Amino acid sequence: MAPRELYELRRRVLRAGRADAVVAHPADDAIGTLHFAGRLGAQIVVSASFFVAPGPREATHQLRYMATEPAVQGRGFGRRVLVVAETTLASVGVRRVWANARDSALGFYRACGWSVLEGSEHLSAETQIPHTVILKDLGPAPS
Ligand SMILES: CC(C)(COP(=O)(O)OP(=O)(O)OC[C@H]1O[C@@H](n2cnc3c(N)ncnc32)[C@H](O)[C@@H]1OP(=O)(O)O)[C@@H](O)C(=O)NCCC(=O)NCCS
Numbered sequence: 001m002a003p004r005e006l007y008e009l010r011r012r013v014l015r016a017g018r019a020d021a022v023v024a025h026p027a028d029d030a031i032g033t034l035h036f037a038g039r040l041g042a043q044i045v046v047s048a049s050f051f052v053a054p055g056p057r058e059a060t061h062q063l064r065y066m067a068t069e070p071a072v073q074g075r076g077f078g079r080r081v082l083v084v085a086e087t088t089l090a091s092v093g094v095r096r097v098w099a100n101a102r103d104s105a106l107g108f109y110r111a112c113g114w115s116v117l118e119g120s121e122h123l124s125a126e127t128q129i130p131h132t133v134i135l136k137d138l139g140p141a142p143s
Contacts, residue, residue: 003028003035006047006065013067015127025064027051034061036085038077045069046077048085055098056117059135061089063099082112090138097138103130112136 007023015021027033032052037044046068053062063085068078089097098117101109106116113136120133 001035001037001044003033003049005044006035006037006049009037009044009047009067009069010065013070014065023065025049025051034085034088036081036088038081040072043069045072046081048078048081050085050089050097055096055135056120056133057096057098057135059096059098061094061097063097066099066105078108079112086136086138095138096135098133098135100124100131101134103132106132106134109134 004024010023011017011019011021015023028035028049030052034050035047036049037047039045048066049064050061051064052060054060055062066078066082086097099109099114100122101114103121110116114134115136117133117135122131122133123129124131
């Protein structure tokens with residue numbers, strides 16, 4: 001799957017379908033970036049991308065562009081793609097991940113085991129939408 005295959009879902013779900021919205025990230029094709037997605041038939045209906053980016057508390061990878069197709073939200077696809085992503089990241093030694101979460105999605109992230117960084121509430125410079133920094137530990141270091 002090429003990152004550009006995710007752009008339509010990113011645009012539709014995260015940028016209200018705006019044709020002029022920038023939905024490509026400069027590091028989409030970078031070594032170390034990991035994209036996860038799920039299809040129903042031919043259509044990509046859920047995606048999550050992890051970028052190498054230092055965050056708070058020594059987190060090393062940032063989740064961006066978490067999105068589920070509106071018609072199938074609430075069916076567990078978001079959780080499933082995060083489980084696969086987090087398991088994969090843990091298997092290559094990633095210990096802690098972070099994200100700027102939309103406040104409207106905090107319940108989803110909490111349900112998926114992420115924690116809020118107290119005092120990190122802010123407006124996104126890109127979208128002006130309220131966000132909060134979240135973190136998740138991916139498990140103990142391998143022995
Ligand atoms: C947030 C989003 C990715 C969740 O994906 P989803 O596929 O609908 O989520 P799931 O069905 O896997 O839900 C997993 C759990 O989170 C809960 N949940 C999902 N969205 C929630 C929300 N907005 N608020 C509170 N809880 C939520 C579900 O009830 C479920 O809990 P349960 O398993 O205990 O019943 C999806 O709603 C979405 O794309 N929203 C618009 C874009 C967005 O805000 N993306 C995040 C940007 S930071």
